[in-house]
Amino acid sequence: MQPVVQLRDIRKTYRNGDLEVHAVRGISLDIHKGEFIAIMGSSGSGKSTLMNTLGCLDRPSGGTYLLDGINVSDLDRNRRADIRNHKLGFVFQGFNLLSRTSALENVELPMLYAPRRVSADEMRERAMHALEIVGLAARYDHLPNQLSGGQQQRVAIARALVNNPQVILADEPTGNLDTKTSVEVMGVFQKLNDQGITIVMVTHELDIARYCKRNLIVRDGLVVRDEPVADRSFAAEELQKVAQAEVDAKLTHDLASHSNAKD
Amino acid sequence: MRIVATIVIAIRALRRNKMRSFLTALGIIIGVGAVITMVSIGNGAKAQVEAQVASLGNNVITVSPGSSSASGARGGQGSSNTLTVEDAVAIQREIVGAVSVSPEIRNGNQIQGNGLNWRTNISGVAPDFISIRAWSIRAGDIFTESDVRANAKVCVIGETIVRQLYADVNPLGQTLRIRNIPFRIVGVLNQKGFSYSGSDQDDIVLIPYSSFMTRVFRWRRTINNILIESSSAEAMPRIQQEVTDLLAQRREGREPDFTVRNQLELAAAATETSRTMTALLGAIAGVSLLVGGIGIMNIMLVSVTERTREIGIRLAIGAHDRDIRLQFLIEAMILSAMGGILGVSLGIGISETLSRVNGWPVLVSSQSVIIAVAFSAAVGIGFGFYPAHKAAQLDPIDALRFE
Numbered sequence: 001m002q003p004v005v006q007l008r009d010i011r012k013t014y015r016n017g018d019l020e021v022h023a024v025r026g027i028s029l030d031i032h033k034g035e036f037i038a039i040m041g042s043s044g045s046g047k048s049t050l051m052n053t054l055g056c057l058d059r060p061s062g063g064t065y066l067l068d069g070i071n072v073s074d075l076d077r078n079r080r081a082d083i084r085n086h087k088l089g090f091v092f093q094g095f096n097l098l099s100r101t102s103a104l105e106n107v108e109l110p111m112l113y114a115p116r117r118v119s120a121d122e123m124r125e126r127a128m129h130a131l132e133i134v135g136l137a138a139r140y141d142h143l144p145n146q147l148s149g150g151q152q153q154r155v156a157i158a159r160a161l162v163n164n165p166q167v168i169l170a171d172e173p174t175g176n177l178d179t180k181t182s183v184e185v186m187g188v189f190q191k192l193n194d195q196g197i198t199i200v201m202v203t204h205e206l207d208i209a210r211y212c213k214r215n216l217i218v219r220d221g222l223v224v225r226d227e228p229v230a231d232r233s234f235a236a237e238e239l240q241k242v243a244q245a246e247v248d249a250k251l252t253h254d255l256a257s258h259s260n261a262k263d
Numbered sequence: 264m265r266i267v268a269t270i271v272i273a274i275r276a277l278r279r280n281k282m283r284s285f286l287t288a289l290g291i292i293i294g295v296g297a298v299i300t301m302v303s304i305g306n307g308a309k310a311q312v313e314a315q316v317a318s319l320g321n322n323v324i325t326v327s328p329g330s331s332s333a334s335g336a337r338g339g340q341g342s343s344n345t346l347t348v349e350d351a352v353a354i355q356r357e358i359v360g361a362v363s364v365s366p367e368i369r370n371g372n373q374i375q376g377n378g379l380n381w382r383t384n385i386s387g388v389a390p391d392f393i394s395i396r397a398w399s400i401r402a403g404d405i406f407t408e409s410d411v412r413a414n415a416k417v418c419v420i421g422e423t424i425v426r427q428l429y430a431d432v433n434p435l436g437q438t439l440r441i442r443n444i445p446f447r448i449v450g451v452l453n454q455k456g457f458s459y460s461g462s463d464q465d466d467i468v469l470i471p472y473s474s475f476m477t478r479v480f481r482w483r484r485t486i487n488n489i490l491i492e493s494s495s496a497e498a499m500p501r502i503q504q505e506v507t508d509l510l511a512q513r514r515e516g517r518e519p520d521f522t523v524r525n526q527l528e529l530a531a532a533a534t535e536t537s538r539t540m541t542a543l544l545g546a547i548a549g550v551s552l553l554v555g556g557i558g559i560m561n562i563m564l565v566s567v568t569e570r571t572r573e574i575g576i577r578l579a580i581g582a583h584d585r586d587i588r589l590q591f592l593i594e595a596m597i598l599s600a601m602g603g604i605l606g607v608s609l610g611i612g613i614s615e616t617l618s619r620v621n622g623w624p625v626l627v628s629s630q631s632v633i634i635a636v637a638f639s640a641a642v643g644i645g646f647g648f649y650p651a652h653k654a655a656q657l658d659p660i661d662a663l664r665f666e
Contacts (some may be wrong), residue, residue, distance in 0.1 A: 082581060113581040
């Protein structure tokens with residue numbers, strides 16, 4: 001089967017005055033449908049540039065990028081916008097929801113810019129469906145500042161989902177979240193992946209990367225390691241462990257206070 | 264992307280900053296309001312001038328005395344007065360197209376009537392004078408040709424005389440004394456108000472010119488003006504020329520000591536003045552509209568910077584350049600259109616208030632409203648374009664990273 005993403009010798013060079021910075025030095029990569037990949041690397045490794053290239057936000061200086069069989073490496077600005085709109089979904093570290101705009105309207109946004117006209121009813125229906133998938137249908141009319149960080153990120157995931165993309169790209173999606181919320185968000189991603197959605201995310205947290213199926217490590221503009229995750233974490237189990245730990249802690253606390261009261 | 268959705272997005276963005284949107288639009292509100300008020304005042308003044316010019320009569324040619332010079336000292340207009348009633352009669356008899364002709368001879372004098380007295384202007388005229396000047400009679404009638412032939416002691420008075428002497432009685436049939444000579448009041452003129460030069464046109468007593476010269480002011484041999492009404496506007500230049508020739512011929516080669524002017528020239532000069540004033544006022548107000556436009560541009564630039572991340576999000580999820588450009592352009596246009604509509608109301612309101620409180624003649628023309636609104640819409644597009652273009656050119660990666 002043809003891979004969804006096919007990178008061949010992708011290079012990206014930035015010119016900073018007289019200095020040439022080689023951010024990506026020739027990465028070749030195949031991503032198949034249903035994969036769940038974490039790209040890891042220290043800052044300056046080129047992982048952000050790789051991600052921007054995958055996201056069609058940036059054009060590579062060299063090499064070819066086939067997305068769903070389409071060569072997107074030399075498309076112009078507006079064609080790339082169309083590709084982003086209906087082939088890709090974005091989830092950012094800072095959520096990047098429109099403020100003072102309801103969850104539902106945030107999720108409807110990609111359909112507003114769809115090349116094909118979407119009726120208001122269909123827009124609402126599809127947005128509600130996406131919110132249901134991430135478990136936030138009940139809060140469709142909440143504004144971002146009325147939602148917790150985890151909930152905001154789930155709205156962002158719903159927004160990424162709504163145009164049925166080939167790939168969801170997540171740039172440090174748990175970077176702004178606490179551990180428990182991070183696990184919940186990874187649970188949403190795992191659920192989506194189980195339904196066959198391809199996900200590529202950037203993270204620098206090893207334990208978050210273990211929720212994925214395949215880990216890439218980028219250093220100095222090259223992929224230095226590419227391996228399947230051996231000991232994969234599952235969000236459902238982890239959450240159960242956390243819940244159990246909380247119950248235990250509570251019991252200990254109760255016992256302690258109980259014995260204190262006796263004295 | 265759909266225009267309707269863009270408009271909704273733009274309105275939502277403006278509503279988020281109500282106060283700022285209002286203050287931004289205020290520049291346009293004041294600009295449009297000023298344009299409409301100023302042009303209305305100018306138009307009002309113009310209309311008044313035109314009305315006053317019309318009150319001098321249509322298609323009227325005036326012959327007035329010229330100047331004389333003695334030993335090199337030039338006497339100024341009227342110093343050489345050789346115009347006579349005979350000149351007027353000659354014109355009436357010989358010029359084709361001179362529909363009516365009236366001599367006019369004036370003198371200021373004290374008058375008595377109804378136990379009161381008043382100093383006013385006495386004018387000796389022919390009955391046609393009223394129709395030539397396009398004046399009208401409110402009560403009674405103008406004296407007749409036979410009154411003129413009989414040197415009759417009859418008069419027609421203006422509204423100011425009624426107010427000063429006959430406030431409590433019906434003036435018709437009353438006796439008015441001019442230099443102790445009793446005149447019977449046969450008519451009252453309709454009110455005309457103040458003239459362009461500021462004199463009270465209603466402070467007047469009209470008597471037959473024959474009575475004026477034979478009974479009241481017997482030393483007067485010459486007259487002040489001859490008024491000629493031409494049959495049409497087209498005939499005026501010809502009649503003007505023929506009158507000049509006729510009077511020159513009657514003076515048998517002497518230096519021409521009279522001037523023949525027509526009402527149109529006077530009217531043109533007067534309207535030209537008020538037109539210049541209107542244009543000047545409009546231009547000054549236009550500057551404030553321009554300043555308002557710059558205000559919109561300023562706020563739109565701030566808004567673009569402030570919402571860089573939002574623009575980044577929109578670009579990342581598939582907005583084209585033109586979607587972003589349109590969004591900000593529509594915002595600017597809504598601001599200026601809102602300002603335009605409120606400005607029109609403000610301008611009309613101020614104009615109405617001015618005309619009510621100060622009694623200024625104010626004329627709100629639909630033309631000035633349309634021009635002001637069109638101009639403000641153009642300001643919106645013109646000054647909104649640069650910020651909108653700037654927003655549309657943003658790079659999505661930089662925009663998303665913007666703090």
